[in-house]
Amino acid sequence: xxxxxxxxxxxxxxxxxxxxxxxxxxxxxxxxxxxxxxxxxxxxxxxxxxxxxxxxxxxxxxxxxxxxxxxxxxxxxxxxxxxxxxxxxxxxxxxxxxxxxxxxxxxxxxxxxxxxxxxxxxxxxxxxxxxxxxxxxxxxxxxxxxxxxxxxxxxxxxxxxxxxxxxxxxxxxxxxxxxxxxxxxxxxxxxxxxxxxxxxxxxxxxxxxxxxxxxxxxxxxxxxxxxxxxxxxxxxxxxxxxxxxxxxxxxxxxxxxxxxxxxxxxxxxxxxxxxxxxxxxxxxxxxxx
Amino acid sequence: xxxxxxxxxxxxxxxxxxxxxxxxxxxxxxxxxxxxxxxxxxxxxxxxxxxxxxxxxxxxxxxxxxxxxxxxxxxxxxxxxxxxxxxxxxxxxxxxxxxxxxxxxxxxxxxxxxxxxxxxxxxxxxxxxxxxxxxxxxxxxxxxxxxxxxxxxxxxxxxxxxxxxxxxxxxxxxxxxxxxxxxxxxxxxxxxxxxxxxxxxxxxxxxxxxxxxxxxxxxxxxxxxxxxxxxxxxxxxxxxxxxxxxxxxxxxxxxxxxxxxxxxxxxxxxxxxxxxxxxxxxxxxxxxxxxxxxxxxxxxxxxxxxxxxxxxxxxx
Numbered sequence: 189x190x191x192x193x194x195x196x197x198x199x200x201x202x203x204x205x206x207x208x209x210x211x212x213x214x215x216x217x218x219x220x221x222x223x224x225x226x227x228x229x230x231x232x233x234x235x236x237x238x239x240x241x242x243x244x245x246x247x248x249x250x251x252x253x254x255x256x257x258x259x260x261x262x263x264x265x266x267x268x269x270x271x272x273x274x275x276x277x278x279x280x281x282x283x284x285x286x287x288x289x290x291x292x293x294x295x296x297x298x299x300x301x302x303x304x305x306x307x308x309x310x311x312x313x314x315x316x317x318x319x320x321x322x323x324x325x326x327x328x329x330x331x332x333x334x335x336x337x338x339x340x341x342x343x344x345x346x347x348x349x350x351x352x353x354x355x356x357x358x359x360x361x362x363x364x365x366x367x368x369x370x371x372x373x374x375x376x377x378x379x380x381x382x383x384x385x386x387x388x389x390x391x392x393x394x395x396x397x398x399x400x401x402x403x404x405x406x407x408x409x410x411x412x413x414x415x416x417x418x419x420x421x422x423x424x425x426x427x428x429x430x431x432x433x434x435x436x437x438x439x440x441x442x443x444x445x446x447x448x449x450x451x452x453x454x455x456x457x458x459x460x461x462x463x464x465x466x467x468x469x470x471x472x473x474x475x476x477x
Numbered sequence: 478x479x480x481x482x483x484x485x486x487x488x489x490x491x492x493x494x495x496x497x498x499x500x501x502x503x504x505x506x507x508x509x510x511x512x513x514x515x516x517x518x519x520x521x522x523x524x525x526x527x528x529x530x531x532x533x534x535x536x537x538x539x540x541x542x543x544x545x546x547x548x549x550x551x552x553x554x555x556x557x558x559x560x561x562x563x564x565x566x567x568x569x570x571x572x573x574x575x576x577x578x579x580x581x582x583x584x585x586x587x588x589x590x591x592x593x594x595x596x597x598x599x600x601x602x603x604x605x606x607x608x609x610x611x612x613x614x615x616x617x618x619x620x621x622x623x624x625x626x627x628x629x630x631x632x633x634x635x636x637x638x639x640x641x642x643x644x645x646x647x648x649x650x651x652x653x654x655x656x657x658x659x660x661x662x663x664x665x666x667x668x669x670x671x672x673x674x675x676x677x678x679x680x681x682x683x684x685x686x687x688x689x690x691x692x693x694x695x696x697x698x699x700x701x702x703x704x705x706x707x708x709x710x711x712x713x714x715x716x717x718x719x720x721x722x723x724x725x726x727x728x729x730x731x732x733x734x735x736x737x738x739x740x741x742x743x744x745x746x747x748x749x750x751x752x753x754x755x756x757x758x759x760x761x762x763x764x765x766x767x768x769x770x771x772x773x774x775x776x777x778x779x780x781x782x783x784x785x786x787x788x789x790x791x792x793x
């Protein structure tokens with residue numbers, strides 16, 4: 189029993205790490221531009237399928253390095269030609285636009301690569317269990333958690349230590365003033381979008397290694413990412429990270445006792461948070477209005 | 478637009494709706510397609526009560542649409558074989574859920590309101606999807622049919638006669654639309670417009686803004702649940718996708734496409750959307766791609782919708 193609980197908690201932690209990686213990208217974009225990127229799951233799927241297409245040529249490690257970057261480039265282009273045109277308009281329009289993009293990406297990947305689940309091979313030495321008692325603790329899972337950790341640390345270093353990151357944070361608070369101070373806001377929003385999409389692409393490659401590859405891989409992960417943002421607190425990146433891990437572990441634990449409620453539990457958590465603390469666990473006062 | 482133009486427009490709409498089963502086949506349609514247009518138009522107009530006239534962006538209305546659908550289906554399948562009772566249960570369930578969820582989210586605004594409504598909508602999707610033994614899971618709730626209406630000895634056969642069912646739906650539509658129009662003309666409706674235009678000023682005038690938004694949300698969801706019950710009756714089937722956020726997005730695009738600042742806008746949007754979907758899905762398996770493209774094009778080139786464009790042209 190302990191082993192079962194441990195297994196599910198650890199599983200939940202991994203899933204939570206995915207949610208967090210995806211939600212961090214969503215949060216970055218939402219905080220700076222007020223756009224809810226519904227197509228984030230679509231970008232995740234693109235990252236995963238690009239990696240699948242690249243593996244025969246440059247191997248798993250090459251694909252892991254290149255696929256998220258290519259996804260980010262696609263993201264930059266999408267921002268430049270489509271998303272940019274709805275900034276400053278009613279949030280309704282950005283929602284509908286990215287919603288349409290989500291359809292296009294999902295059906296596009298289905299058209300190109302087919303609806304069936306594709307095998308996605310990770311190096312075999314990574315897939316071996318590390319110990320016979322803890323059979324679930326494969327190297328790949330541990331590696332994923334570590335990589336997510338590295339990505340998150342890198343993101344926070346970028347945001348806190350680099351000029352770009354400082355500008356992003358400043359723009360989140362008051363974009364107009366940042367613009368008046370001579371920062372190229374168009375470029376800033378563009379790069380910020382690319383950064384968010386890079387995280388989605390990275391999550392896609394990792395998710396494909398664990399869940400297998402199918403066109404719906406992104407849309408199944410996007411709702412929990414929304415919940416992670418709401419639970420963690422709107423406008424707070426550490427909150428988003430916390431929210432992702434929390435709902436991951438919660439759904440893992442609930443799986444042990446009540447498997448069919450594993451999805452519903454995260455929405456119950458969201459309801460509780462909204463009831464007790466509408467701005468979310470680490471949310472700033474006043475951002476919800 | 479002046480008063481007589483508006484009355485002429487209203488008369489034209491009603492005339493077209495009343496005679497639809499008699500001319501639809503000339504233009505390549507069929508009666509149940511017309512019924513579908515009317516049902517989805519009711520859903521889109523109900524959403525627009527909140528979206529266009531209160532200025533609150535809900536992206537989760539499919540949840541209440543689907544609750545209505547499952548409410549009527551499960552009542553007829555498991556409890557009593559009665560269409561009106563089933564509809565009553567469906568509408569009650571949807572409205573109650575809206576009351577509870579509305580109370581949780583009424584303090585949120587803008588994108589955050591949208592995000593929370595999307596996420597909450599998914600709860601019911603997962604319940605319908607997972608609770609196989611009762612809801613039929615992914616396959617949907619089948620094995621039941623709408624029941625003919627009995628008035629004493631007189632029976633109205635809505636089951637076998639498509640046209641009769643169309644007129645039942647049209648009656649529900651007409652009553653709902655009349656109530657919404659009356660509400661919008663009342664002081665309550667004017668207050669909603671005031672909140673849409675300037676929430677802060679409305680608050681300073683002493684209007685209990687949150688209570689008004691909650692009420693508008695519940696009214697909107699009441700009519701969406703009604704549309705959901707009619708949709709399930711139309712198909713003799715409740716589909717988990719009725720509850721999915723994709724369906725919510727469809728309602729929003731219908732409202733935007735027709736023109737969300739006009740009362741009849743969502744009706745036109747629903748008609749265009751239903752016909753387009755029917756056409757594209759008969760042409761290609763990848764209809765989702767084209768629907769997505771359609772969303773993008775509407776947002777970029779047609780954000781005011783059909784009626785918004787006409788009104789702008791007329792004003793010039």
